[in-house]
Amino acid sequence: MFRAAPHRRAAGSSSGEAGFTLIEALVAVAVAVVSLTTIASLIAGNIRGAGRIAQHLSLIATLRAVEAALPQRASLATGNLAGEMHGQAWSVDVTPFPNDSINPRAGLWAPQEVVITVQSPSGGQLQLETIRLTRGTGGQ
Numbered sequence: 041m042f043r044a045a046p047h048r049r050a051a052g053s054s055s056g057e058a059g060f061t062l063i064e065a066l067v068a069v070a071v072a073v074v075s076l077t078t079i080a081s082l083i084a085g086n087i088r089g090a091g092r093i094a095q096h097l098s099l100i101a102t103l104r105a106v107e108a109a110l111p112q113r114a115s116l117a118t119g120n121l122a123g124e125m126h127g128q129a130w131s132v133d134v135t136p137f138p139n140d141s142i143n144p145r146a147g148l149w150a151p152q153e154v155v156i157t158v159q160s161p162s163g164g165q166l167q168l169e170t171i172r173l174t175r176g177t178g179g180q
Contacts, residue, residue: 092164099166102128103158110154113174118152130158137171149173 060068102125110116110132121132137151156168 095160095162095164096166098126099128099158099160099164102126102130103156103166103168106130106132106156106158107168113172116152116154116172116174128158128160130156132156134172149175 105125116134118134118136120134123130133155135153135155137153139151150173152172152174154170154172156170157165158167159165
């Protein structure tokens, strides 16, 4: 008759059960930790970026509201205006346009430089520089 050969164990194995060694388990855990850390840092970066975008949009909304509330050309005098809106500080600086080639007595219109600055409580700042024409003192 035919006899079955006895089962031989693999070298270095103390029992016939298969499984993972401690080193293999530690490597798997290390790979999982690195993967989760990378994913967490990406999520945190996205959250910070979304916060910055929200702050920037808030600054833009306040700047637009301040610009829309500026006085008409005839009433906008040279000087500074300041205040607070939507919890953000704003300032408007109006100065004559700094250009040597413009003769203020020759034209009907005189340009003014208008600088609007809005600052959030956290320190973010947005600035708009524009030019507005006002009635000049020159003849027609």
